[in-house]
Amino acid sequence: MVKLRDVAYKAGVSTATVSRVLNNDTSVSIETRKKVEKVIHSLNYIPSRTAQRLRHQQKKSNIIGIVIPDIQNPFYIDVLQGIEDTAYDNEYAVLASNFSQSEKREKLYLDILKSESVDGLIAAPLDEHDETIIELVKRGLPIVCVDRGLNDIDVDAVVVDNFKGAYDATKLLIDLGHRHIGFISGLIRIPTSRQRLDGYKQALQDFGIDYDETLVKFSDSKRDSGQQLTKELLQMKNPPTALFTGNNLLTLGAFESIHQLNLNIPNDIAIVGFDDMYWANSLNPPLTAVSQPGYEIGRRAAEMLFQRIENNDRPTVHVVLKTKLVIRRSCGS
Amino acid sequence: MVKLRDVAYKAGVSTATVSRVLNNDTSVSIETRKKVEKVIHSLNYIPSRTAQRLRHQQKKSNIIGIVIPDIQNPFYIDVLQGIEDTAYDNEYAVLASNFSQSEKREKLYLDILKSESVDGLIAAPLDEHDETIIELVKRGLPIVCVDRGLNDIDVDAVVVDNFKGAYDATKLLIDLGHRHIGFISGLIRIPTSRQRLDGYKQALQDFGIDYDETLVKFSDSKRDSGQQLTKELLQMKNPPTALFTGNNLLTLGAFESIHQLNLNIPNDIAIVGFDDMYWANSLNPPLTAVSQPGYEIGRRAAEMLFQRIENNDRPTVHVVLKTKLVIRRSCGS
């Protein structure tokens, strides 16, 4: 690695002068400046940001870290895109990491992120008690939570009204005449999964339908289990006439399963899924879905993070965004 | 800011000892360790990452940078997942950045990555002459190209046989009796787009079909233009009976368009798309696609990068992986 000293040596000046050239200090003669710049170029020299940061210690790195549960999930892609666009507008780069819902992987990443001196972090905590993230908040690292908040500590968060979203979806199916509605839940450890389950239950209750626990399946939020559990539901002696899936991967798994069994959506089984996708229209049939504003979540979170980086003392903010029920053919209209 | 020296002073030991406690060095007596830990706690001391990094300059940062054209494209997600899993196995973290096919954004990211001492880089160059990346290769940064290589310099690359993939797809449609086959190309600046176009042309020629340039549309690789251009093709006086789309976003756009026009796939128009997607089975109808091994591309690229980080002098390697034609209903079988 070529360093400032090398440049100074080759240019026959002191390190101070090179530094002055780099920082556009006025008190360098034009000839010296030109000479130094030439050497900088010829050696392909790039200043070390680490050393710069150490020297005057509060120079920003202009990097923010993102810790995302699952990059295969289009919803998080939207969030990421929102963050990324906003970051770009603010001259930040994004250190994104996908920890595939794995606690160990999350730890590794956060360890590395810690030592990378990111200016801030946008994270979806594993659950409301995620210790690794709580520790980082305590240390004073600017953090904004997305999708899920933290219980034991005051922290910025951008979330969605999952309860309402699930309630609306279930109510739609009830309004369409269904009384036997299956639900495939995501990882129950995750707060959003619980809120969606609660919304489902509440809707049933409000319309006088008894909660039937055989109709509710708990998954690891992944597509394969969506497929498996849908199959199990459909092969019951008294299968549900409608299905509400807890996230988009589960929805895709359910579609797969239903097509394999040669059943018709919505005639044999109606479907509403949590999470819309931009190609939902091209599915067979087009999917009725609870749409989360993923891009908006990302954008808001990034904005809040940049504010907090500027001023870490401002009071914490919780933003709750609304979901929207997008009705297409899979629910039978 | 309380620093290591403060801790040392208050605990009555040297800075070296404090550092040893911090880094779990064995050669510290239990009493000293306890004493120091107590002081660390009482002072709420946090080591400066910047200083640590400066000190460790010559060590690896255990971060690799990824520069990806488009995070909305499921193919790149697969590549990224392959990279990420492999990186995790090798205790690396991934600094991913999506530059949305924008040259300016690519520059910003590479600037930041350069000065942030990543150990290596996996990049999909903008085109074969991508200067920013060539410069980095020249500087000696370990780099592996994915999806597209570089012309003017010797560099590791993992690519796919795009020509063969496109040829196979076109041949399939010809074998099914089509003579009037439309093609929507991705950004023609990108080498893969040109190779796919060439494969398409070659197949036509081999089967004695004249190349009709009105049937070929050039796009910016995005979904919206897939939709727009499909519409244009279908509204010709003599529209194609089959369509070959140059990437998955274009395919989804085409589906959207065809459904809007209330046409039937494959009866009104047969479709084969470049790029498979894991939910291709749930599309209406299930998509016939040229499947690229995205995950494998990522895995191989990461492995090659780690090798190169270990030994930057090994000869460069070009890996060309095969595509696979996955036949489903959209081509009419």
Next chain:
DNA sequence: AATTATAATGTAAACATTTTCATACAATTG
């Protein structure tokens, strides 16, 4: 008792910059 090995700690030099202060020289002033 003298030597040697072992364990615990300390000293000081790196790491790559920026910046304060000092210096050398030229130009201006009284």
Next chain:
DNA sequence: CAATTGTATGAAAATGTTTACATTATAATT
């Protein structure tokens, strides 16, 4: 001509760690 001012540069200190090497104290061996 001496004194002052201004301009361009350099020497060296400082930023907060880690670590190679040196030192001391203690235990084990001869």
